[in-house]
Every structure is written in structure tokens, then in C-alpha cells.
Amino acid sequence: MLSVMLKIIRRHSEADPQCTLEIMYVTVMDNIFLLVLVTLLSVVQNVFFALKVEKECTGQHSKHHSAVFERLSCANRNCMDTYPTFLAVLWCAGICLSQAPAAFSGIIYLVVRQKYFVGYMGQTCQSTPGFLFGKRILFFLSLMCVVGIINHLLLTYGDSDYKEYIQTITKAASTLLLLP
Amino acid sequence: MLSVMLKIIRRHSEADPQCTLEIMYVTVMDNIFLLVLVTLLSVVQNVFFALKVEKECTGQHSKHHSAVFERLSCANRNCMDTYPTFLAVLWCAGICLSQAPAAFSGIIYLVVRQKYFVGYMGQTCQSTPGFLFGKRILFFLSLMCVVGIINHLLLTYGDSDYKEYIQTITKAASTLLLLP
Amino acid sequence: MLSVMLKIIRRHSEADPQCTLEIMYVTVMDNIFLLVLVTLLSVVQNVFFALKVEKECTGQHSKHHSAVFERLSCANRNCMDTYPTFLAVLWCAGICLSQAPAAFSGIIYLVVRQKYFVGYMGQTCQSTPGFLFGKRILFFLSLMCVVGIINHLLLTYGDSDYKEYIQTITKAASTLLLLP
Numbered sequence: 001m002l003s004v005m006l007k008i009i010r011r012h013s014e015a016d017p018q019c020t021l022e023i024m025y026v027t028v029m030d031n032i033f034l035l036v037l038v039t040l041l042s043v044v045q046n047v048f049f050a051l052k053v054e055k056e057c058t059g060q061h062s063k064h065h066s067a068v069f070e071r072l073s074c075a076n077r078n079c080m081d082t083y084p085t086f087l088a089v090l091w092c093a094g095i096c097l098s099q100a101p102a103a104f105s106g107i108i109y110l111v112v113r114q115k116y117f118v119g120y121m122g123q124t125c126q127s128t129p130g131f132l133f134g135k136r137i138l139f140f141l142s143l144m145c146v147v148g149i150i151n152h153l154l155l156t157y158g159d160s161d162y163k164e165y166i167q168t169i170t171k172a173a174s175t176l177l178l179l180p
Numbered sequence: 181m182l183s184v185m186l187k188i189i190r191r192h193s194e195a196d197p198q199c200t201l202e203i204m205y206v207t208v209m210d211n212i213f214l215l216v217l218v219t220l221l222s223v224v225q226n227v228f229f230a231l232k233v234e235k236e237c238t239g240q241h242s243k244h245h246s247a248v249f250e251r252l253s254c255a256n257r258n259c260m261d262t263y264p265t266f267l268a269v270l271w272c273a274g275i276c277l278s279q280a281p282a283a284f285s286g287i288i289y290l291v292v293r294q295k296y297f298v299g300y301m302g303q304t305c306q307s308t309p310g311f312l313f314g315k316r317i318l319f320f321l322s323l324m325c326v327v328g329i330i331n332h333l334l335l336t337y338g339d340s341d342y343k344e345y346i347q348t349i350t351k352a353a354s355t356l357l358l359l360p
Numbered sequence: 361m362l363s364v365m366l367k368i369i370r371r372h373s374e375a376d377p378q379c380t381l382e383i384m385y386v387t388v389m390d391n392i393f394l395l396v397l398v399t400l401l402s403v404v405q406n407v408f409f410a411l412k413v414e415k416e417c418t419g420q421h422s423k424h425h426s427a428v429f430e431r432l433s434c435a436n437r438n439c440m441d442t443y444p445t446f447l448a449v450l451w452c453a454g455i456c457l458s459q460a461p462a463a464f465s466g467i468i469y470l471v472v473r474q475k476y477f478v479g480y481m482g483q484t485c486q487s488t489p490g491f492l493f494g495k496r497i498l499f500f501l502s503l504m505c506v507v508g509i510i511n512h513l514l515l516t517y518g519d520s521d522y523k524e525y526i527q528t529i530t531k532a533a534s535t536l537l538l539l540p
Contacts, residue, residue: 264444
């Protein structure tokens with residue numbers, strides 16, 4: 001990160017406003033590019049789900065197919081209903097605290113969602129609709145937001161800045177999500 | 181805000197790039213932390229709604245329960261359909277103009293939504309589905325975005341910067357939303 | 361852009377932290393105001409769709425009307441299901457690469473959505489539900505994100521910065537979306 005800034009400063013003279021702009025841009029990108037990647041992955045997954053539903057819908061209209069379509073469409077709806085919530089929490093956690101653990105949790109969430117969708121597609125009709133899968137991950141991301149805000153308030157009104165300690169702890173804690 | 185910046189500058193030497201990064205981070209957090217709080221509250225409310233629906237769904241399947249579930253599920257769907265719109269307008273208004281009135285309107289919106297959901301759950305089936313509750317709040321937030329953009333264009337192509345006057349007026353106007 | 365910064369610098373002394381804050385704010389606004397405009401337009405369109413559905417719903421409950429309501433409600437649902445995906449891709453593309461082509465694609469997407477909704481409202485019931493309209497636009501926006509991230513990684517780990525060339529190419533390519 002710092003090496004890029006030095007590279008940019010070397011290219012321009014330091015008092016040049018264009019230089020300030022470039023440094024700002026690089027800094028912003030550096031803090032969000034993992035989040036953008038996870039968002040892109042989730043978009044690809046959404047498109048995959050939608051194509052599955054569309055394919056089933058235009059298939060033969062036998063009685064069996066209709067039941068499968070019903071199930072698929074329901075699974076898709078449940079996924080779509082929690083999607084804005086997931087995106088909001090992911091980006092807030094990534095910006096408030098640190099992006100690496102947030103992006104890692106995001107990827108785990110996508111894996112859980114894939115499993116949920118494929119399970120729903122299978123022959124066994126799940127009795128619980130499961131509006132909320134991945135509750136643990138959403139909770140972890142929310143916790144990250146809260147910790148980030150508390151840290152910011154401590155920095156503004158108090159004197160202490162625990163950000164680096166918290167980031168280290170969060171990175172370690174995010175691996176705990178891998179436990180089944 | 182400025183006191184924090186001076187604190188940071190005192191800790192580093194001013195020419196240190198790390199110092200610039202820290203100041204940027206604090207500034208960004210200072211301009212969004214209320215929005216993050218409102219977003220978190222709305223996520224908690226979403227989870228509350230989803231749990232209500234899930235609980236009703238796994239309950240006994242008598243005829244009465246089925247009607248209640250239908251109503252609950254419909255209320256939840258209406259809330260979820262407007263959720264991305266709400267989030268988009270909230271963040272745009274908060275970033276373009278000023279975060280305090282935007283966050284305040286957001287909290288009022290959440291209260292209205294809670295009332296709507298609980299009313300829907302009650303015994304009286306509402307005749308109007310009400311896809312759009314809180315129209316006034318969404319309109320106010322959109323207006324804030326438009327004013328913010330016009331102010332930015334005036335600053336870029338003209339010479340004048342009315343931002344501080346507008347922010348004061350907006351703060352006063354946002355309390356008008358409390359009128360029933 | 362640079363002229364605004366010079367104006368601000370002239371007003372304050374350059375070492376004043378308030379000056380840095382104002383420059384940061386103007387820079388951020390300059391990079392997102394087109395995206396905010398497109399978001400606002402999409403919100404207005406959402407409200408238009410919702411009002412259409414609500415109006416039809418509270419109308420007479422003849423058999424013909426019920427079929428129209430069913431179709432309208434379905435079209436609205438399909439639009440709402442892809443809305444968060446669209447917003448996420450639009451903003452990521454706008455921030456990662458450049459806002460003008462992203463906003464332009466966004467407006468084309470809104471036109472396509474309007475056509476889709478009006479077509480659905482008409483007498484002919486479409487056989488394909490079309491969960492995914494505007495696939496080409498979503499693909500183009502995703503591509504912009506990926507190119508932006510690759511460029512950032514090249515800048516960080518390599519030495520080259522192709523951003524300006526890519527932005528020119530993207531602007532030219534975005535007009536290709538106008539082809540039917």
C-alpha cells in the first residue's frame with residue numbers, strides 16, 4: 001500500500017492536486033476490492049439460481065415438474081429475500097472494521113447458500129422453509145459493525161484506538177465460522 | 181472531528197503517508213457511522229420479521245393458523261420488497277447531503293414499518309395491501325439527494341456553496357416528519 | 361474538478377484541515393453523482409410500478425381484473441427480485457472503473473425494465489417469465505468491475521496503470537449496448 005503511494009508521489013510533484021486524487025482513489029480501492037469480488041461472486045450465483053428456475057419453468061408441464069418448479073421457485077425466493085440484508089451487513093462490516101474477515105465470511109455465506117439451494121432442489125422437501133440460513137454469519141458480520149462503531153466513538157470521544165488489536169482478533173475469529 | 185485530526189497529526193509527523201490514511205479513514209467513518217447504525221437496526225428488524233414468519237410456519241397447521249401465516253407472509257413480503265429501495269435512498273441522501281437528518285428519517289421509517297407489520301399481524305385484515313408505506317419519508321430522502329446533487333453542480337459550475345445553510349434547513353425539516 | 365479544488369484552496373490556507381475535508385468531499389461527490397442520479401431514477405420507477413400494482417389491486421374484483429392483477433404482480437416481483445443485484449453491480453462498476461459508462465448502462469437497464477413491465481401488462485401473456493431481462497447489461501457491468509479490479513492489482517503489484525486507456529475503451533464500448 002505505502003509503496004504504491006510512494007510510486008505515485010514520485011511520478012508527480014507532491015503539491016500537485018492530481019497526486020492527492022490518485023492517492024485517494026488507490027486507498028479507497030485498496031479497502032474495498034475484496035468486497036467487490038465477493039459481491040460479484042454473489043451476483044454470479046444469483047444469475048445461476050435465476051437460470052435454474054427459468055429452465056425448470058419452461059420445461060414440460062407434467063405434475064411432477066410442477067412440484068419441482070414450486071420448490072425451486074420457493075428456494076430462490078428465500079435466497080432473494082435475504083440478499084439485500086446480506087449485502088448491507090457485508091459492506092458495513094467491511095468498511096467499519098476490516099475487509100478481509102468480512103469478505104471471508106461472505107464467501108462462507110455463499111457456500112452455505114449454494115448448499116441450501118441444492119438441498120432444496122433435491123427430492124426431499126424440507127419441512128422448515130428456513131428463511132434464515134447462515135444466521136451465524138449474519139450475526140458475526142453485525143458484531144463486526146458494532147465493534148467498528150464503538151471503536152470509532154472511543155477514538156473520537158476518548159483517546160484510545162484499539163483498531164489494530166481488534167482487526168487481528170477478528171481475523172482469527174472469522175476462521176471459527178468454518179466449524180460446522 | 182478536527183480535534184481527532186489534530187490528535188492523529190500530533191502522533192505522526194505530518195508528511196507521513198500513514199497519517200493521511202488515518203485521517204481519511206476517520207473522516208469517512210465520521211460521515212457514515214449513523215447510517216451504519218440505522219442499517220444495523222433495520223437488519224435486526226428484518227431478522228425479527230423472518231423469525232416471526234418462520235415460527236408461525238412451523239406451528240400447527242389448522243385452518244385458522246394457515247390464514248394467519250398467509251397474512252404474516254404477505255406483510256413480510258411487502259416489507260422486503262421495499263427494503264432495497266429504502267436502503268439505496270437512505271445512503272444516497274446521507275452521503276450527498278448530511279447524515280443526521282437521513283438517519284433520523286431512517287429511524288422513523290423503521291418505526292412505521294414495525295407498526296405496519298404488527299397491524300397486519302392483528303385480527304383485522306387490511307383491505308389495502310399497502311406496498312408503499314412511509315411514502316412521505318421516502319419522498320423526503322429523495323428530495324435530500326436531489327438537493328445535494330444540485331448543490332454539488334452549483335459548486336462545480338458556479339461559485340456558490342450553500343451546503344451549510346441547506347444542512348441546517350434539512351435538520352429542521354426532518355422533525356416535521358414526526359407529524360402524523 | 362481541479363478548478364474547484366483550486367477555488368477551495370484559495371479560500372482556506374492550505375494547511376487548514378478543514379480544507380482537506382472539503383476537497384475530499386468534493387472529490388467523492390464528483391465520482392458518484394451520476395450513480396446517485398441513476399439510483400434516484402430507479403427508485404422513482406419502483407414507486408411507479410408499486411402504484412400500478414396497488415391501483416389494480418384496489419380496483420373491481422371481476423374475473424378479468426384478477427388475471428390482470430396476477431400478471432402485474434408477477435412482473436413487479438420479477439423486477440424487484442433483480443433490483444438489489446442491479447444496484448450492487450451498478451455501484452461496484454461505477455466505483456471500480458468509471459462512473460459515466462456505468463450510469464449510461466444503468467439508464468439503458470431502466471428503459472429495458474420499463475419496456476418489460478409494460479409488455480407484461482399488455483394483453484399477451486408472455487410464456488417466458490424472464491427472471492433475467494437485461495442480461496447483457498448486467499454482464500457488461502460485471503465485466504467493468506472485473507477489469508477495474510485487475511487494473512488495481514496490476515497497479516499494486518506491477519508497475520503499470522492502464523486506467524485511462526481502459527476508461528476510454530469502456531466509454532466507447534458502452535454505446536454498443538444501444539444495439540438491439
